[in-house]
Amino acid sequence: MKQLHKALLTALFTLASTGCGEPTEDEQPTPILEEGESTEDAEQDASVAAGENLFKHETFRGNGRTCATCHTSGTGTLTPAQARAAYNANRNGPLFRRIDSDGRLGTSYSKLLNDATVTVDITLHPNVTLANDPTRRTLTLRRGIPSTVDAPSLDSEIMWDGREATLQTQARSALLGHAEVSPSRLPSTDQLNSIAQYEKTLFSSNAMRDYAKGRGPAPALPAGRSDSEKRGRAWFAETGVCGSCHGGTLLNRMTAGNPMGVPANSQFGTAFVSEFNLAGNPMLTFNVTNPDNTVTPVSSPDPGRMLVTGVAQEANLFKMTSLRNLKNTAPYFHDSSAKTLEQVMVQYKQVLDFLGIPNTPQDIADMTAYMYLL
Structure with missing residues (x-):
């Protein structure tokens, strides 16, 4: 009966969101309650059913895209393999629109196919200008697609740079921009x-769902089975090298004493992705006006949080995304420069060396092995 109830609700909201008009206050259907179910529960079920239909099917007469075009089932994001499969199936499909083509020229999609990055238009903070074009107020960058798994319920920050205040404003902005x-x-x-x-x-596991709903404890770190996995766990839970930046339930919050000097509990940090720029993205130079009217020049392919806050010291800081379900959410980093967990550790090997933290090839292999368990 419960499944039938939800199916009926979904059908009702499908009609409401696809052109038949929303019912007036007098026409609103009366929820059919299951035994032990409150009116509030039934209304929430109806709202979720409506939201699922809007997320997966409704285009709002845009360019054919829905939320699910880029936030795919299972991982909540888009992989290069998924992009290539969609391209091979239908080169005119909704994923392939001029707005996310190479250079927005509409002739090729190599960035989308190889990196699964899309274009984002960032309004520059008033304190920030481009050195070679100081009158320009919007910057177009390519970034990876954040996952919608776990994050909506458990993350307080939205987007790589935290520029959206709520899930609602994020959805609205995505529809205006990516779905046109x-x-x-x-x-x-x-x-x-x-x-x-x-x-x-949307959750990566039942345990994560139970925690979010207050029905269980936060999932513990995996213990590891092999000797390599157990040594990898020590890097996270004992040495503090990984855990100082990857704390909290989703392993994406700074803890006290992190080597970056970023305040504890912050979700914004740097893995030196823009600084090292292993992807070879074009460098840009910005001028940031400080509170005392001095100007700080910043060179970066994408300075992240700085563009939103106008604070030079926040250059190259990005939101740390969840490490839960990590093996299934490639590619990694804001520019999708790491396609595998092994490539993630190529980046982090440079970070460890830069910070003067001793490490061996076995250490790198151990950390990689453990990341596959998260």
């Missing part, structure tokens, strides 16, 4: 709320 929906056709407040409620039901 006309402002006159954007979803209503209720519809945005439904999308957000649906996103909060």
Whole structure:
């Protein structure tokens, strides 16, 4: 009966969101309650069902994309393999729109196919200007697609640079930008709320879902089975080298005493991805006006948080995404420069060396082995 109840709700909201108009206050259906179920529970079920339909199917008469076009089932993100499979199946499919083509020229999609990055337009903070074009107020960059698994319920920061205040504003911005929906056709407040409620039901495991809903403890770090995995765990749980930056339930919060000097509990840090720039992305030079009116020049292919806050000291800081379900959420880093966990450790090997933290090839192999367990 419960499944039938939800199926009926989904059907009702499918009709409401695909052109039949929303029912008036007098026409709102009365929820059918299951035994032990409150009206509030039933209304929440209905909202989630509506949000799932909007997330997966509704285009709002944009360019054919839905939220699920880029936030795919299972991982909540998009891999290069998925992008290539979609391209081979239909080169005119909704994923392939001029806005995310190479140089936005509409002739090739190598960045999307090889890196699974999309273009984002960032409004520069008033304190920030481009050195070679000081009147320009918007910067277009390519970034990876953050996962919608776990994060909606358990993350307080949204987007790589934290520029969105809520899940609702993020959905609205994505529809305007990536789906190219006309402002006159954007979803209503209720519809945005439904999308957000649906996103909060997406988890990497039952244990994570139970924790988010207050029904169980936070999932513990895996113990490791092999000697290599157990040594890798020590880097996270005992030495403090990994754990100082990857604390908290999702392993994405700074803890006290981190080597970056970033405040404890912050989700913004640096893995020196922009600094080392192993991807070879074009370098840009910015001028940042400080509170005392002095100017700090910053060179970076993507300075991340600095573009939003206008604080030079926050150059190259990015939100640390969840390490849970890590093996399934490639590619990694804000520029998708690491396609595998082995490539992640190529980056971190340079970080460890830069920070003067002793490490051996066996240490790197152990950390890699452990990351596959997260």
